[in-house]
Amino acid sequence: MTIEPKTADAEMTNTELPFIEIRQLHHEYGGITALDSVSLDVRSGEFVTLLGPSGSGKSSMLHILAGLIDPTSGTITIGGRDITRLPPQKRQIGLVFQNYALFPHLTARENIRFPHNVRKTPEDKAVARVAEVLELVELTALADRRPDQLSGGQQQRVAVGRAISAMPEVLLLDEPLGALDRRLRQQLGHEIRRVQRETGITTLYVTHDQEEAFTMSDRVVVMNHGEIRQVGTPEEVYTRPSDSFVANFVGEVNLWPVTTEAGAGSSATATIAGSASFTASCAPTIHGMDHALVAAVRPERVWVWRPDDSAPRPGIQHVDSGVIVESTFLGNSRGIVVESERLGRTTALLYDGEEPRDRGELVSFGWEAKHALIIPE
Amino acid sequence: MTTATDAPRGTGPEPPAVGPPKWLPANPTRSRRSVGSTLLLVVLAALYGVFFFWPLVSIASRSLSAGGTQSYDPSTFSLVNYARLFTDALLRDVLVNTVITAAVSTLITFALAFPTAYLMSRLQRSMSTPLFMMVLLPFWVSILVRLFAFLELLSSNGPVNWALEATGIGRQQLLFNSTGTVIGMVNYLLPYMILVLFAAMSGVDPSLTRAAKSLGCSSWQAFRSVYLPLIRGSIVGALLLNFIIATGFFLTPAILGGPRDVTISTYIATQVQNYQWGPASAFGVVLLIASCIGFAVAGRMTGLTAASGISVTSAKGVSRDEAIPFGPTKVGLWTVTILVIAFLFAPIAFVFPLSWGVDATIVWPPRGFTLDWYHVALTNPTWTAALQKSITVGLAVAVLCVVLAVMIARWVRTLDGHPRLQSTLVSIIYLPVIVPVILLAIGTFDVQNQIGILGTWWGLVLVETILALPFTYLVVAAALGNVDPSLEKAAWTMGASHLYALRKVVVPTVLPAITGAALLAFISSWDEAVVALFQTSFDKTLPVNFYASLKSGSSPVIAAIGALLMLLVLLLGAAFLAVQSVRSRRRAKTPPPASPTQ
Numbered sequence: 008m009t010i011e012p013k014t015a016d017a018e019m020t021n022t023e024l025p026f027i028e029i030r031q032l033h034h035e036y037g038g039i040t041a042l043d044s045v046s047l048d049v050r051s052g053e054f055v056t057l058l059g060p061s062g063s064g065k066s067s068m069l070h071i072l073a074g075l076i077d078p079t080s081g082t083i084t085i086g087g088r089d090i091t092r093l094p095p096q097k098r099q100i101g102l103v104f105q106n107y108a109l110f111p112h113l114t115a116r117e118n119i120r121f122p123h124n125v126r127k128t129p130e131d132k133a134v135a136r137v138a139e140v141l142e143l144v145e146l147t148a149l150a151d152r153r154p155d156q157l158s159g160g161q162q163q164r165v166a167v168g169r170a171i172s173a174m175p176e177v178l179l180l181d182e183p184l185g186a187l188d189r190r191l192r193q194q195l196g197h198e199i200r201r202v203q204r205e206t207g208i209t210t211l212y213v214t215h216d217q218e219e220a221f222t223m224s225d226r227v228v229v230m231n232h233g234e235i236r237q238v239g240t241p242e243e244v245y246t247r248p249s250d251s252f253v254a255n256f257v258g259e260v261n262l263w264p265v266t267t268e269a270g271a272g273s274s275a276t277a278t279i280a281g282s283a284s285f286t287a288s289c290a291p292t293i294h295g296m297d298h299a300l301v302a303a304v305r306p307e308r309v310w311v312w313r314p315d316d317s318a319p320r321p322g323i324q325h326v327d328s329g330v331i332v333e334s335t336f337l338g339n340s341r342g343i344v345v346e347s348e349r350l351g352r353t354t355a356l357l358y359d360g361e362e363p364r365d366r367g368e369l370v371s372f373g374w375e376a377k378h379a380l381i382i383p384e
Numbered sequence: 385m386t387t388a389t390d391a392p393r394g395t396g397p398e399p400p401a402v403g404p405p406k407w408l409p410a411n412p413t414r415s416r417r418s419v420g421s422t423l424l425l426v427v428l429a430a431l432y433g434v435f436f437f438w439p440l441v442s443i444a445s446r447s448l449s450a451g452g453t454q455s456y457d458p459s460t461f462s463l464v465n466y467a468r469l470f471t472d473a474l475l476r477d478v479l480v481n482t483v484i485t486a487a488v489s490t491l492i493t494f495a496l497a498f499p500t501a502y503l504m505s506r507l508q509r510s511m512s513t514p515l516f517m518m519v520l521l522p523f524w525v526s527i528l529v530r531l532f533a534f535l536e537l538l539s540s541n542g543p544v545n546w547a548l549e550a551t552g553i554g555r556q557q558l559l560f561n562s563t564g565t566v567i568g569m570v571n572y573l574l575p576y577m578i579l580v581l582f583a584a585m586s587g588v589d590p591s592l593t594r595a596a597k598s599l600g601c602s603s604w605q606a607f608r609s610v611y612l613p614l615i616r617g618s619i620v621g622a623l624l625l626n627f628i629i630a631t632g633f634f635l636t637p638a639i640l641g642g643p644r645d646v647t648i649s650t651y652i653a654t655q656v657q658n659y660q661w662g663p664a665s666a667f668g669v670v671l672l673i674a675s676c677i678g679f680a681v682a683g684r685m686t687g688l689t690a691a692s693g694i695s696v697t698s699a700k701g702v703s704r705d706e707a708i709p710f711g712p713t714k715v716g717l718w719t720v721t722i723l724v725i726a727f728l729f730a731p732i733a734f735v736f737p738l739s740w741g742v743d744a745t746i747v748w749p750p751r752g753f754t755l756d757w758y759h760v761a762l763t764n765p766t767w768t769a770a771l772q773k774s775i776t777v778g779l780a781v782a783v784l785c786v787v788l789a790v791m792i793a794r795w796v797r798t799l800d801g802h803p804r805l806q807s808t809l810v811s812i813i814y815l816p817v818i819v820p821v822i823l824l825a826i827g828t829f830d831v832q833n834q835i836g837i838l839g840t841w842w843g844l845v846l847v848e849t850i851l852a853l854p855f856t857y858l859v860v861a862a863a864l865g866n867v868d869p870s871l872e873k874a875a876w877t878m879g880a881s882h883l884y885a886l887r888k889v890v891v892p893t894v895l896p897a898i899t900g901a902a903l904l905a906f907i908s909s910w911d912e913a914v915v916a917l918f919q920t921s922f923d924k925t926l927p928v929n930f931y932a933s934l935k936s937g938s939s940p941v942i943a944a945i946g947a948l949l950m951l952l953v954l955l956l957g958a959a960f961l962a963v964q965s966v967r968s969r970r971r972a973k974t975p976p977p978a979s980p981t982q
Contacts, residue, residue, distance in 0.1 A: 096879045096881060102874065105870075110874075110875075112892040122879060125880045173879070
């Protein structure tokens, strides 16, 4: 794979220098490449999420940043200071562990106080700061409980509080919500973001959950097999994925292998299985490339209508017709699967009584050219 | 959303990778730490080289020399000592006597332990746990105190003979012959045997025998054709284990068997005390080889050394699901169990009344009540000097053991990439448990004599440390293994040095285990008499002084000392349990976790 990921520089305004600069970071252990020459820039105060499946290298990257793993090669600078070979003790980084790693013999207050004890902060300053942090993570009332007397969510707050207590330059979070149930995850995700906004601390967040990544991040870094596949805002990553892996990982998508013929501007004519063809837009990443391409259409961009009718809106191309083989109520929408001769299975999301919607009904379907994206496989 | 794609999805529940990634953390202070582990390796090599391996090698070399002198020159090696073990009538008698005594003891122990373990495995936890604790209690009482009690219980004027006469059987000679030795050995072996059998039995699924009965087996047929084969390995292993332990016994035959009932261990001891090494060292080597083979085979058969861990922990306790119906079987099982527990408790309980009689010699039943003997025990300079030595040695051993155990356990953990080195190290730590203690006693006696440190305080401390380290290590390594490694890393990211993180994070979280381990090390040294017997002449430790007094005749002062020895251990144990329960109660008092949603 030689696709050049969109580098962060493209996103950055010229006036702002990157706060964290990661250059050609490479890590191998036991013959396995955990990180494959990764480069990334993070602005000061930014909330960046590393998103990827397990084994994608996102946790390795975080542990290397924290100084808990030595990279094979590459450099990391924070605020212009090269920290690549510094021990974790000297990095001024706060790390929140996946299992929180709270000290079981210390209360919430003492856990948050710990970094001040290590650094021998003057008593009055330490007390004031600990009180401030307890307030920030809303734990003042529970400050004197030990971790085993706190719920999972409360433990998580202690972990965040402890990590930011000594005012580190960078906050790293390693899947901090993974052990919690869904509702609590959403709520604490917002909490973390609030704390991050209030403190303005530059944050790198690791998760495999795209919903978490979208709701919290300024920018998302999608990783797979130790490589960065795409960097961008949540919206960019969702609507303009750089390849089929990203398209798939950040949400539901219909993918078909296609052959293309160049059209006007960035549009092209895509042909599926030599028969069904439609106009689609091309991702900038495919230009000059010579490998398999796919057309990607999100289910909510697929329109359906009765075969006798015409398309419900101008600009929607008729791509194929088929039979609804599955129809599932999803609360705010209805998911259907249309089986057609040329496209196989196509998933669509229907809102507000769109018709037809029942299993066994015949439908025509299609989409707008701007919502069908040609991307590398 | 619907599921249109089958490619990997981000929202699925990724199995949370608990703990750190497998590749171990970078080590910014790697060079400094490898200096530390090299230092530890040197210390361990010196300690085990001088006080464990050299003694054994020294015995082996003496056994190969016709005159029992030490020589490492292969051209002078001869097997004449080994030949004598089987040709010399006296030595052959010693060998045969040892094997028969051990075999008889093992079989009697098995006959008593099997019904007890079987009953315990079928009781509900609320019943089996107290029984279990009662069975294990003798472990906490010095073997010497128990032997002293038997000496009085079984004496010609003691309560047992008194009862025998009252029932018309007539007085029997129960002491200073193999009867005495066997009674003492059975008492010592019972807890071990019950432990191993219980571990095997509580893992047997009762639905298997139920299935056999549903297929037409009688209860007896089901027991014989299904139940016994399931635990056959453990039975054979337990028998072998107990037999091996019994052949290495020294104190029991030395005290209860008397001078006429000679076993290999007592023979070795008397010979070596007279500097006659020849056949004694050959006996020692035979004993050592038999022990190693026996432990290896027994360990495999009972699963005690299997990679899956100790079978006690893997037992799911399913056997307790099926209670034994009331009937002759149940009555019989309970009868044996109660007898076993009485037999285990009798000597312990018996010591106290002996210590408060007013007579200057021990008479049964004791007359009157006085605490004078305790006063004598605590003021007589012989005993106070011994007490002081035992305490200082015990404390030093406890500290050394805990420090070594923590360092070794942490070092072993960093060797994940070298499983063979790891297992070699751990086996060396555990090896002293297998070696019959009389061998280490004479071996270290020999070596310390040669390098001129025999009888020194620290010479004794180092040997006792090797003997106590296996138990300490077991407890400490298990506790440290449960400490989440990310705790330490978390401390590092907050600026804590490795030492600071160890002191303020790791050690406090395992403090209860470390206290318990220190206690175990102290008690191991506090009760140990065999090695100390050879290491001390005038400045005896408490157990050695106790042993010497036993040999020279009984007195209520010995009973008082015995009672004090027991009380100290029981008090330490009780204090430890009290601290634990206060801890857990304090924990229980504080409010439970608030509801997770808020």
